[in-house]
Amino acid sequence: MKILYIILVMVHGLIHLLGFVKGxxxxxxxxxxxxxxxPMGLIWLSAVILIWTYGILYLFxxxxxWIVGIVVVAVxxxxxxxxxxxxxxxxxxxxxxxLVSMASLGYHNYQKLVLKxxxxxxxxxxxxxxxxxxxxxxxxxxxxxxNWLRNSGAIGKPYISVGKVTQTAQLRMKPEQERxxxxxxxxxxxxxxxxxxxxxxxxxxxxxxxQGRDKFESGKGEMLxxxxxxxxxxxxxxxxxxxxSLQRFLGExxxxxxxxxxxxxxxxxxxxxxxxxxMAYKGTKGSGTFYFNSNGDVxxxxxxxxxxxxxxxxxxxxIMNITDYKTFDGIKVPARMTxxxxxxxxxxxxxxxxxxEIKYQFGPARLD
Numbered sequence: 001m002k003i004l005y006i007i008l009v010m011v012h013g014l015i016h017l018l019g020f021v022k023g024x025x026x027x028x029x030x031x032x033x034x035x036x037x038x039p040m041g042l043i044w045l046s047a048v049i050l051i052w053t054y055g056i057l058y059l060f061x062x063x064x065x066w067i068v069g070i071v072v073v074a075v076x077x078x079x080x081x082x083x084x085x086x087x088x089x090x091x092x093x094x095x096x097x098x099l100v101s102m103a104s105l106g107y108h109n110y111q112k113l114v115l116k117x118x119x120x121x122x123x124x125x126x127x128x129x130x131x132x133x134x135x136x137x138x139x140x141x142x143x144x145x146x147n148w149l150r151n152s153g154a155i156g157k158p159y160i161s162v163g164k165v166t167q168t169a170q171l172r173m174k175p176e177q178e179r180x181x182x183x184x185x186x187x188x189x190x191x192x193x194x195x196x197x198x199x200x201x202x203x204x205x206x207x208x209x210x211q212g213r214d215k216f217e218s219g220k221g222e223m224l225x226x227x228x229x230x231x232x233x234x235x236x237x238x239x240x241x242x243x244x245s246l247q248r249f250l251g252e253x254x255x256x257x258x259x260x261x262x263x264x265x266x267x268x269x270x271x272x273x274x275x276x277x278x279m280a281y282k283g284t285k286g287s288g289t290f291y292f293n294s295n296g297d298v299x300x301x302x303x304x305x306x307x308x309x310x311x312x313x314x315x316x317x318x319i320m321n322i323t324d325y326k327t328f329d330g331i332k333v334p335a336r337m338t339x340x341x342x343x344x345x346x347x348x349x350x351x352x353x354x355x356x357e358i359k360y361q362f363g364p365a366r367l368d
Contacts, residue, residue: 012093013051019044069101106229125190142269144292151296154257158362163189166357175348219282221245240306247286251301255333317342328358
């Protein structure tokens with residue numbers, strides 16, 4: 001689809017070349033019945049250069065070409081209006097270029113919003129410097145949690161302050177959907193002032209994609225989903241989303257083992273391989289259960305979460321199953337997992353997630 005679009009743009013530019021050819025009398029152009037002066041011919045040539053430049057830039061970086069695209073449409077459409085009788089059909093590709101450019105502009109503005117929110121989140125994080133995870137600070141935890149911290153490699157390392165998690169994923173938007181959609185995501189998580197911002201880019205096809213931003217900050221959750229970075233599909237806030245977002249933050253402790261020592265989290269032992277964590281932060285409270293194997297690895301997290309934010313929505317069991325591990329900065333964490341809702345009539349595995357990179361910050365928070 002991208003190649004077809006670029007071909008259309010290049011052909012659109014080639015047609016503009018006819019105005020230059022006629023203006024300089026290189027060849028008789030019967031398709032242009034209106035006289036073209038040499039100065040006007042140069043303007044037609046400028047339009048050609050602009051359009052072809054746009055096409056080349058779009059080939060390499062389609063999401064940062066909106067400025068050139070808008071200029072192209074302005075110049076091209078002005079010429080088309082002047083020579084409307086002969087060139088009016090050029091309006092069709094200009095409309096397409098304008099729509100694509102507006103989508104690129106929407107993505108640009110969306111990224112600015114995400115960057116602003118992320119900077120604000122990180123700036124609120126107040127970390128304690130030179131604090132080390134050791135046996136003396138984990139003595140009160142349930143045995144399986146202590147075993148996990150030892151096995152993860154967290155003992156002897158500083159407390160994590162901020163984490164940047166780079167992910168690839170496959171998603172299904174509905175239980176009945178058979179086709180998995182590919183996605184990439186980046187998450188910034190702050191530990192001392194609990195919060196996260198998760199941004200995901202989901203490709204549906206060559207024309208339609210979705211950008212999503214899940215946020216948990218100051219005990220409040222927020223979900224924003226846009227189509228092609230322009231049209232709001234979902235924008236939710238509310239108490240049920242607050243609780244569900246906190247439980248998600250709690251489950252993602254598996255990437256940040258020192259979070260287990262947070263003053264906002266209380267632990268209850270269940271048995272030798274399970275422990276329940278309850279988190280309360282700024283008026284929002286939630287809990288979930290971590291399951292471990294005999295080696296001390298987390299293999300599952302389960303919580304009763306609200307799946308939606310409507311008045312009639314109820315809690316369902318949400319399960320994160322872990323299938324593989326990687327080590328980042330000396331800390332062993334889950335690298336492959338699935339996310340499943342256990343609904344009334346079916347189990348809906350909606351997410352397959354793989355971690356490609358985690359960058360930890362220890363000490364003062366900063367945005368990398």
